[in-house]
Amino acid sequence: MQLTIHYYASLREKLQVKTELVDCPDSLGTLADLHQWMSSRPSPFAEAFAQGQMIRYALNQKVVNAGQSIRDGDEVAFFPPVTGGE
Amino acid sequence: MISVRVQETDFDLGSEVAALRADDPRVGAVVSFVGTVRDLNEGDEVSTLVLEHAPGLTENSLKQIAELAMSRFDIYRCLIVHRVGQLNPLEQIVLVAVTSAHRAQAFAACEFLMDYLKTDAPFWKKESTPQGERWVQARESDERSKAKWLKAGL
Numbered sequence: 140m141q142l143t144i145h146y147y148a149s150l151r152e153k154l155q156v157k158t159e160l161v162d163c164p165d166s167l168g169t170l171a172d173l174h175q176w177m178s179s180r181p182s183p184f185a186e187a188f189a190q191g192q193m194i195r196y197a198l199n200q201k202v203v204n205a206g207q208s209i210r211d212g213d214e215v216a217f218f219p220p221v222t223g224g225e
Numbered sequence: 226m227i228s229v230r231v232q233e234t235d236f237d238l239g240s241e242v243a244a245l246r247a248d249d250p251r252v253g254a255v256v257s258f259v260g261t262v263r264d265l266n267e268g269d270e271v272s273t274l275v276l277e278h279a280p281g282l283t284e285n286s287l288k289q290i291a292e293l294a295m296s297r298f299d300i301y302r303c304l305i306v307h308r309v310g311q312l313n314p315l316e317q318i319v320l321v322a323v324t325s326a327h328r329a330q331a332f333a334a335c336e337f338l339m340d341y342l343k344t345d346a347p348f349w350k351k352e353s354t355p356q357g358e359r360w361v362q363a364r365e366s367d368e369r370s371k372a373k374w375l376k377a378g379l
Contacts, residue, residue: 147279148349149360193363200281202289202345216282216347220363223276223307223348224319224339225260 140211147218153187170196171205226302229287233310256331257322264314272353276309279347290341297379298334300325343367
């Protein structure tokens with residue numbers, strides 16, 4: 140399936156990518172599956188998405204959990220834990 | 226009624242509160258919170274802060290947090306204004322304000338909004354210090370603050 144993926148903040152800096160169009164296996168059902176698949180991509184993705192790295196998710200402009208299902212054409216965002224407010 | 230804004234320009238607390246409670250004789254209480262840029266963080270001087278957000282996503286998240294507060298508390302109106310871009314010590318970062326008939330619900334809703342904003346709203350702070358640039362780390366204490374609402378069934 141094809142996904143549009145956005146990266147924010149320190150994650151964007153690590154990956155040196157702001158937005159990309161990604162072709163990934165149709166078998167990926169959830170954002171958790173996608174996260175794991177991202178860790179199988181070459182460096183720097185492997186390190187950025189390695190086990191234990193704190194990453195949050197959004198799907199089609201809404202913040203969601205890892206268990207959220209993904210479909211072809213979806214817009215995904217990966218980002219570090221947030222630090223807004225005072 | 227909900228109003229959320231993400232903007233670079235500064236806000237004026239007085240006029241925001243005036244607008245929030247305007248023409249609403251039900252209102253007996255207005256509670257507001259203003260977050261500002263502190264001068265020190267982890268021992269280094271904060272020279273300047275850059276606030277990043279995710280256009281579209283961030284506004285949706287703030288709306289969702291505000292809607293949650295409206296559904297959980299007996300309040301009339303809810304306002305969130307969050308600045309982004311370059312900010313210096315002493316500058317205002319965020320305003321959260323609510324109106325209600327009585328103060329207890331307004332105080333609680335305001336605290337709720339900030340606790341959720343701190344853990345859920347897509348903003349990221351980058352500090353520029355004399356030692357170099359670094360991304361501010363999320364705090365465990367913020368997760369615990371949000372957790373207390375979940376424990377309370379909110």
